[in-house]
Amino acid sequence: MYVYLPPEYIQHLEERLHKLEKDNEELKQKLENIKPVHIENINYKIQELVVQELSGTLNIGLTAEADAEEVQKWFNGDGKEGVQINDLEENQSQAANNKQTE
Numbered sequence: 001m002y003v004y005l006p007p008e009y010i011q012h013l014e015e016r017l018h019k020l021e022k023d024n025e026e027l028k029q030k031l032e033n034i035k036p037v038h039i040e041n042i043n044y045k046i047q048e049l050v051v052q053e054l055s056g057t058l059n060i061g062l063t064a065e066a067d068a069e070e071v072q073k074w075f076n077g078d079g080k081e082g083v084q085i086n087d088l089e090e091n092q093s094q095a096a097n098n099k100q101t102e
Helices: 007-033 068-076 088-101
Strands: none
Touching: none
């Protein structure tokens, strides 16, 4: 089964094809003429950063929103034995005592 196309339509398609080919060649030429941008060095000036307001909560590590019992369960599954979790102040005072004795 063939479809008959009028000669005017075929001529229109040929003209459109030639125009698209011409546009394509022009774009290729423009692309070849574009010079690449080369950045040798980027300097960050953190010291010039001005913070006017700092607010919010900073959560670091696994224990940010968990209590000691919950963390104990994470480490050994039952919370009965395994990793011992002490208060931070207690650990700091022990470390200070150890430094004094040295």
